[in-house]
Amino acid sequence: MQLRTVAVLCLLLGSSLSVGVGSTAAGLATTSTAIHPTSLAPINNTTNNNTSTSVPTPVPTSASRASTQPTPPILINYSIDRTPDSLGTVQVTATVTPPPNLVNLTFYLGAEQTILQSTGIQHIENKIWAWNDSLSSAITVTYRVAVNSSMKFGVNRVETDSWAFLGTPQVTLRYGYSYYPPNPDRQHELLIQGAGYVTPTPDNEPLARYLLLGPYNSRTAQTPSQTFHYVWPRNTTLAMDPSRALGILTNLSTAFNVSAKDPRVSVFSLPHPIRGGGASYNTSLWISASTPPTSDVLYHEYVHSRQSFPETTAAMAWLIEGSASYYSHYLAWQLGNRDLETFRDRLVRGVPTDAVLATTAQTTDAAYEKGALVLAKLDIRIRNKTNGRYTLMDVFRRLNTITESQILSVSRFQATITNVTGVSVNKSVNRYVTTRDTPTLPTHLEHLYTRSDTNDSTIPVNTTIPEAIAGADRVVQIQEFLTAIQYWKQTKSVPGTNQVLSLYDFLTLVELWKNETPV
Known part of the structure; x- marks a missing residue:
């Protein structure tokens, strides 16, 4: 679910110069990511955006060479134009400003991308273009991207007469640089020509993953830990009122207590010809505008936005x-x-x-x-x-x-x-x-779901090590603590309390004790 930066390689040249090779891959997204406007509107207000929308430029991380000088980033600016006269495609201009220590750069265009013109790079083969530091310092690539796309369940990217919904049409880059070890960071900016909404970038992504091009409406709601932006193309008929949808989302933010909360979540409600159902990517999601209030599609996609567990087998x-x-x-x-x-x-x-x-x-x-x-x-x-x-x-x-x-x-x-x-x-x-065995459920479940989840805490035992082990507010000595461990092994509880602890709880207390008590 997440883009990963390819490991950096280095090649030693002579005795003093090293070249690093890095790569970043990002194709058209078929699902989503996160966040948006810096000015938040009250939930009962509707705001229209008819101006260009740009993701704020993130601050690059600095790496130090032997000289301790910071490594300038690779600046990549994307400008996206709907080109209404060419329905089904958008035009993208990528402008790259290389830092002084960049020695080569290769562009790889995807199957949906066709290059129209370029400055400062050379065509290699098929959809591969390259630059090196002997060429112009100005690198510009303009390419056309086919937007309309269908999957098993129907259309999930499309351009209509009045709006378009797509993933960020990035190119894949590989580059080489001098002065190892600093790997030049990538600093991105995305600008829409005309009206549109961009889901800004979470920390672990190079750019937003969903774009809504064209006039739109939006509503915003907040909880203490999350802000939700609900966005839909202008003049769209919504089966679920935005206030109802935002109410569901704010309740879910509290009820689904599994940590991994992103501060901002963008939710798109999209009309036909986008398929029914929905999709999610990281901190953004979309549902069909025909989704009724009684459906659990919004619940389903929100749960996806809170899944941060690693890759599975x-x-x-x-x-x-x-x-x-x-x-x-x-x-x-x-x-x-x-x-x-x-x-x-x-x-x-x-x-x-x-x-x-x-x-x-x-x-x-x-x-x-x-x-x-x-x-x-x-x-x-x-x-x-x-x-x-x-x-x-x-x-x-x-x-x-x-x-x-x-x-x-x-x-x-x-x-x-x-x-x-x-x-x-x-x-x-x-x-x-x-195996093929399938579980069964009893007819009546009331007595089986014995507890609500809404009051869970990240550390289930709300206590400190000294209180848990000795029942008093004092520092616990190492021998006393070891004795308590033996006690827990036999009873699964701790002295001075009647509380049963799982291994996870107990190890959490051990970590707290190690941090708070001198040995």
Whole structure:
């Protein structure tokens, strides 16, 4: 889900000069990303934007050479024109300002991109163009991008007579530079010629991923931790009132307590010919303008925006859509958009009984349906084995802290559940993920969902190490702490309290103690 910077290589030339090679890849996005206007309108106001929209230029990070001088960034400016006389395409001009230590640069155009003219670079082959420091210091590439695009479920990028919706039409760049180790940062700016809305860039992305070109309307709502921008093309008929949609989003921001909250989220509501349903990428999402208030599509795509767990193995690919599906049903019930019977109905209807999740592609029906049912079964087991102390949200909160270098496998998923909740689900996961066995749910679920998730905290035990271990406000000595560890091994609780702790809670307390108490 995230763009990654390709590792930097270096080549030693002679005894004093090094050349680094870097790369950044960014094609047309088919799903989304995040954020926008710096001036926030009240929720009851509608604002129209008819002027050029530009993403604020981020501040580049500075690297130091042996001389400790900062490395200037590679400046890349994109200017996008709808070209209304050529429906179905947009025109992009990319202007690159190379820093002094850049020695070569290569442009790779995608299949949807056709170069129209260029300055300061040379054509190599097919859609590859190159520059080196013996050429002009001004590098400009103008290219045409085909916008209209369909996927399995229908159109997801399009240009109409009055508006266009697409991903950022970037080019792929590779470059070489002198003075290793500093790798020149890339500093981007995107400008729309005319009216339009850009989802600005989160920290881990080079540019926005969604653009709405043409006149639009927008509403804004805020919670203490998130700001939502709801955007739609002007003169669009919306099945769900923006105030209702923003109310759902602000409630979800609190109810879905799994950390990984982005400060700003952009939500597009798009009319025909954009397909039904929706899509999400990082901190931006879109839904069809025909989505009714009773639908859980908005819930589903918002859950995707809060998934920060790392890349999965093939056997866990189902978790991405399965968890979005489960929590969209669950949260719609918890927030009063449907009753308990409908919640159960959505979980059990149409579930394929012969699917093996471990060999299921991420976007198949089995991932959505059986994946959601398996997670419901695990959630119920966790709630009841811990007397409501833990839920599956506690597990997802922990998964969202796993670093990208740690692949999410079946065994890591099992271990995370046990470490967080103290409940072993290994047999259930193996049975329902790696075989055709499909879980069932009781007819009545009221007594199985024993606790709301809205009051969870990042660290479930609201205490400090001295209080937890000694029952008093004093520093705990190392021997006393080791004794407490032995006590926990036997009773799964701590001296001075009646509180049962999972391994995850206890290790959290250990880390707190290490930071607060001298050994």
